[in-house]
Amino acid sequence: EIVLTQSPATLSLSPGERATLSCRASQSVSNYLAWYQQKPGQAPRLLIYDASNRATGIPARFSGSGSGTDFTLTISSLEPEDFAVYYCQQRINWPPYTFGQGTKLEIK
């Protein structure tokens, strides 16, 4: 089973700042990595697939990068609605699909 480790667990930033979230895989997942956003009381939403492709309707301030074992989700300039929990997920080696434990992005 591939283990995904996200860091930091919590990130405290202000609107307008740049956010950088990390996801590290226990073995290579090539570029088969997705990022999801989850707001309180809501279902997760797909943001990024295949490491760097934005899903439909996702604003350009969200970008993903990386390959192999190290991945980054960057939010270039935080909007108030971006404060949420973010999860990475791999789909190269399943079952099981696995998720990271999440990074909570909170308002400073």
Next chain:
Amino acid sequence: EVQLVESGGGLVQPGGSLRLSCAASGFTFSSHWMSWVRQAPGKGLEWVANIQQDGSGKYYVDSVKGRFTTSRDNAKNSMYLQMNSLRAEDTALYYCAREQTGMGFDQWGQGTLVTVSS
């Protein structure tokens, strides 16, 4: 508009059973793998099971193998999760999610809550 609506959750005693349903609309249900993903209270996401388009392939996370069974009825645009021998650690919000080839889980329901407690 794509919609996934889960139902069937509730309070059940340890060792009991529940059957969850996921009703899909707004897309060609029979063209997609479908998954169940759960989230324990205050915790992260855990993939539970999935099922192939025609129901021939089914896969499970180890912790539910032998206890949970997923199925689907493409004529009814519905997926199901039969959960037996429930344990306290199965307590979670259960989401159904559409798998989009080459992408991941691109559509999610709002979830149905399963609570296993005496």
